Amino acid sequence: MNYRHAFHAGNFADVLKHAALVRVLLYLRHKDKPFRVIDTHAGGGLYDLTGPEAARSGEARDGVLRLLDGGDLGAAGELLAPYLDLVRAAGAPGLYPGSPLIVQALLRPQDRAIFCELLPEAARDLRRALGRDERVKAVEIDGYTGLKAYVPPVERRGLVLIDPPFERRDEYERAFDSLKAALRKWPGGTYVIWQPVKEPDVAEAFCRAVAAEAPDCLRIDLQVEAPQPGRPLARTGLLIVHPPYVLERELEIILPALARLMARGPGAEFAITRYGRG
Numbered sequence: 001m002n003y004r005h006a007f008h009a010g011n012f013a014d015v016l017k018h019a020a021l022v023r024v025l026l027y028l029r030h031k032d033k034p035f036r037v038i039d040t041h042a043g044g045g046l047y048d049l050t051g052p053e054a055a056r057s058g059e060a061r062d063g064v065l066r067l068l069d070g071g072d073l074g075a076a077g078e079l080l081a082p083y084l085d086l087v088r089a090a091g092a093p094g095l096y097p098g099s100p101l102i103v104q105a106l107l108r109p110q111d112r113a114i115f116c117e118l119l120p121e122a123a124r125d126l127r128r129a130l131g132r133d134e135r136v137k138a139v140e141i142d143g144y145t146g147l148k149a150y151v152p153p154v155e156r157r158g159l160v161l162i163d164p165p166f167e168r169r170d171e172y173e174r175a176f177d178s179l180k181a182a183l184r185k186w187p188g189g190t191y192v193i194w195q196p197v198k199e200p201d202v203a204e205a206f207c208r209a210v211a212a213e214a215p216d217c218l219r220i221d222l223q224v225e226a227p228q229p230g231r232p233l234a235r236t237g238l239l240i241v242h243p244p245y246v247l248e249r250e251l252e253i254i255l256p257a258l259a260r261l262m263a264r265g266p267g268a269e270f271a272i273t274r275y276g277r278g
């Protein structure tokens, strides 16, 4: 495993993923009934944007820092405010919260979360970042093994975040098999799967295969410049299985602002695709 999220923390892909994650969590909080979050690839929890990795890649500069630097969010301002407030609360612009800290901040006393992280140093950092909190558990385990073990949660309400590094050739296959098995055991859950869109045909085939298993899927893509060989990742996406009904409307407002503010060059755009519904 070579992947270190510290190089990418706060980049445009993190912004898309975490902004959507916050909207789903806020929706889950509408009802008093408890919910559970299962984060299969949790990372270290808190990232130093002034540290050597982030400074070397500079990715946060073209990502979250553009939103924090007073960029005009327009109509999306209200919908992005809870995410940006959490980022500031975690210590931005110097520090950036990963998905576990974002989740933890939005749990109520009755809610629970389980975070899986395979890399021992990242799992250790994560435990430190979460502190003592009986609502959350960080487990040093393969995320797909964890998913199999932890669904269905007793609460029967909640969210699974699948956010692998995609450094293995069989990552799509593993994510699909694991998601399919989880859906069989917990058909009522909401699942958010992150993907880098490097090969559009592969990304599309994955979304269609998932939609064949769970016919209510929403896909969002964010492209910050026209993809070119040799350039850094330019397009990223999320597939959301069983999205909250308000999410599509919210993303229609959020995505244009993100594409505008984080554009790296010509060709910045976004797409929203619904699978499985007329």
Ligand SMILES: C[S@@+](CC[C@H](N)C(=O)[O-])C[C@H]1O[C@@H](n2cnc3c(N)ncnc32)[C@H](O)[C@@H]1O
Pocket (backbone or CB within 6 Å): 001, 003, 005, 017, 040, 041, 042, 043, 044, 045, 097, 098, 099, 100, 116, 117, 118, 119, 122, 141, 142, 143, 144, 163, 164, 165
């Ligand atoms: C993209 S990062 C996660 C970022 C995090 N979800 C966030 O949004 O802040 C992927 C993480 O998965 C971890 N990882 C890699 N393979 C794994 C596996 N099989 N199971 C669990 N974690 C894994 C990596 O060490 C890395 O920390």
